[in-house]
Amino acid sequence: MIYTTIDNVRYGQVLGRNLYTKDGNVLLRSGVVLSVGLISRLKEIGVSAIYIKDERFNDIEVKDLVSEETRREAMSNLSIAVERVQAGKDFDINSFKKTTDNIVSEIMQNNNILVNLTDIRTKDNKLFVHSLNTCMISVLMGIHLKVSNIQLAELAIGSLLHDIGKSLPDIPENDHPVQGFNILRKKYDFNIVTAHIALQHHEHVDGSGYPRGVKGDEIPLFAKIVAVADYFDTLLAREDLKPYEACEKIMAEANSKFDLNIINVFLKSVSIYPTGSWVTLTNGDIGVVVKQHKGLPSRPVVRVFSASSKEGDLNLDDTELKDIDLANEKTIFIKHAITE
Template sequence: MRYVHVDNVEQGQHLGRTIFSGNGAVLLSEGVQLTVYMITTLKRIGVTMIYIKDPLFEDIEIVDIISDETKRAVIQRMGDTFDSIRSGKDFNTKNLNVSIDSLLDEIMKNKDVLVQLSDIRTKDNEMYVHALNVCMMSVMIGIQMELPATQLRELAIGAMLHDIGKVEKITNDEAEDVKLHHTWRGFEVLKNKRELSLLIAHVSFQHHERVDGTGFPRGMQGDQIHLYAKITAVANTYDNLLFDLSLGRRMLPHEACEHMTALADTQLDREIVIHFLRTVSVYPTGASVRLSTKETGVVVGQHRGLPGRPVVRIVKAESGTDLEVKEVDLAKLTTVFIDNVLT
């Protein structure tokens, strides 16, 4: 399958991965033949990139850190949690703990898999997918930093709920300030949950602080910011660079990684950024790329430890109907580079 921009999808192509709604229900199932109406609807609900099936790349396997079943269950429970908060009710931490335990189990089993954020987003599910991605990446960073299991669990819960202040019930007069003050709101919600560690509340409170002291809400710097919050800030920044249009145009993964490297020691903790870059797929499997040789192909494999040097499959049309297929392993061909990602 290939990972393509929705503007380049054609009627009759088949969907490569299932699309979920905000409550975890299936919007479109993997394998469905796309119609003009479906493609138009995907654009309308905010989908930009999707996987499509391609017979030339049908053997490509997208290895995820967590299964679709777990993702669906987490999104459903996150929806229940956020709905409770919106209605001014208390939320059930028991269900949240079940989700976190499932996530941690799967992440630990797949800790050597590179992170690639390829889940299809809609306006309906983006808040939940964002929370899930930030949680997943934060845990992967924590594993790289060799945090013990108890700390990984606290980090996972804090990262999952880092934006909980954005969904708290607010008045119309307060609506304009929600972005600025969601850190305070989240802290107030979480610190009153006695069954949760106070450190979890501080993730929500501090995840927009910057190591140089230019962040908010308190302008904390360096070691004044808790480790969990600094880890979550790195994961949150990456996901936002890829998907948050309010920051400007959405970046591709390799662009976002370069941008985050530039933010090290100012906005982000350098050591944490280095650990993060070891866990993320710079060029996601299924992405179309152009090499320095001017050849174009599709990323079909990854190298743990060398995320910027994937395996690229190139398919050329020869005389008649014959196709020449070759794979270029950039980990071995050190003089060949990826010039551009084609969407």
């Protein structure tokens, strides 16, 4: 299957991955043939890109850090928590502990996989997808930093609930960290560390962040981790940047917004060119990323079309295919990502 923008989806194509509601239920199942009406409806609910099945890439395996069941469980728990906070009620912390324990356990088993943030977002589920993505990146970074299992559990809970303050209606954007802190600090079964993640994930190492304008070592490690993870996923969702563009923007903020050491760990954790995405190579070939290399996020394996098929000529049904492993081809680089 391949990952493509919704504007490039044609009727008759087949959905490659499930689409979920905000509470983790399946809205549209993988294997559904996309009609004109379905494509139009996906656009209406805010879907910008999806996976579609393509027989030329049947062997592509998009590896996930956590299972579909755990993802659904996390989104369901987040949805319930948000609804209860909005109603002025308490939410069940035990369900979050179970979910985050599963997230940590699965990521520890799959920590050789790069984070591939290609979940299908809608207007309704975007907060929950963002929270889960931020959590997965943060936990993987924590593993790379060799924090203890107990600390990983705290990082997972804090990162999954880092935006819980946004649940409250009619609050200014810059107030949600304080509101989130006030919600989480009352959860006595949570370590206060989790509340400080919510409070300080918008602080910058140069002191230009909010809400308190603290800087450098005054910012806890976990808040620094979540700050980068949160910003990366926000760039993908709100500014519609491609992962490699978001990484460039984060690197430009080294030692101003973000800690350089944290950025270096982050860059080892994410897929710069997600599996299934289209790219142009410096030799002019175009192709689809089919495999990742741990530690070499900018050097994946790319299935390219014949050299005569260059960018601007994407009618590729009759062209020959070959795989180029950029880890071995030292003189060829990815020029940029493209849309099919």
